[in-house]
Amino acid sequence: MKLQGQVAIITGGAKGIGMEIAKAFAQEGAKVIAADMGEMTYECENVFYKKLNVTDSQGCKVFFDEVLAEFGHVDILVNNAGITKDAMTRKMTDEQWDAVINVNLKGVFNLTRHVGPQMENQGKGSIINISSVVGVFGNIGQANYAATKAGVLGLTMTWAKEFARKGANVRVNAIAPGYVMTDILKTVPQELLDGFAKLTMLGRLGQPEEIAKVALFLASDDSSYITGQTINVNGGMRL
Structure with missing residues (x-):
């Protein structure tokens, strides 16, 4: 029970990678708040759903205050919520750019600006930001997504310095997954999936549970x- 007595917030926790992280944390003794715009797609003991739009700055403050009132403290934050709106740069609209920036980058800031200082005051905590292989290498047709996921890496290094500067044991790290078999990839034609797999040294795509195990470690x-630090969990992907 590695997380016994701890309270964790996971954004985008209703399905996919967020769901697997929530389950892994709960199984190790944590009380988990799965924050998401969508409804929960599963049931798990000690995982509690709260609706949250991470782009709403005031809404994030209200959410954080409610969590503190109910659970007393926050020990772990996983910034996992994210979207894609892909297009070549010359065709990308303002709406596509702004929507991805607001969720994937501003959304990470909106919640951490409250949770990080609380962890600093209590003297400990772990923040885990979910980036992407695309934030490390870039990708054609994903300028908006790549910019946000690279930005998350900058936030990770900055917050690791900020929240520990007064001696608090607050750790901030990032995970950069490669292609992982979430619901989104399950809609992709098999020939494309096979091509993605060939880009990795291990010759296969990742599973959400494999990302969750790294999150549990962090x-x-x-x-x-x-x-x-940024931990690349991509099967040795070469882009």
Whole structure:
């Protein structure tokens, strides 16, 4: 029970990678708040759903205050919520650009601006930002998404310095997944999936559970001397 007695917030926790992280944390003893715009797609003991739009700055403050009132503290934050609106740069609309920036980058800031200082005041905590292989290498047709996921890496390194500067044991790290078999990829033609798999040294796509295991490592004391780092979980992808 590596997370016994701890309280975790996971944005985008209603399905996909967020769901698997929520389950993994709950199984290790944490009380988990799965925050999402969509409804929960599963049931798990000690996982509690709260509706949240991460682009709403005031809504994030209200959400955070409600969590504190109900649970007393927050020990782990996983910034997982994200969207894509792909287009070549010359065809990308303002709406496509703004929507992805608001969810994937501003949304990460909106919640962490409250949770990070609370962790600093209590003297400990772990923040895990979900980036992407696209934030490391870039990708054709995903200028908006790549910009946000690269921005998340900058936030990770900055917050690792900020929230620990007064001696608090607050660790901030990022996970950069490669192609993972979520519901989105299940709609992609098999020949494309096979092509993605060939880009990896392991010759296969990832599973959400494999990202969750890394998140559990970063949330627990197993990673007690790791902060400001990005862990690439991509099967050895070469883009």
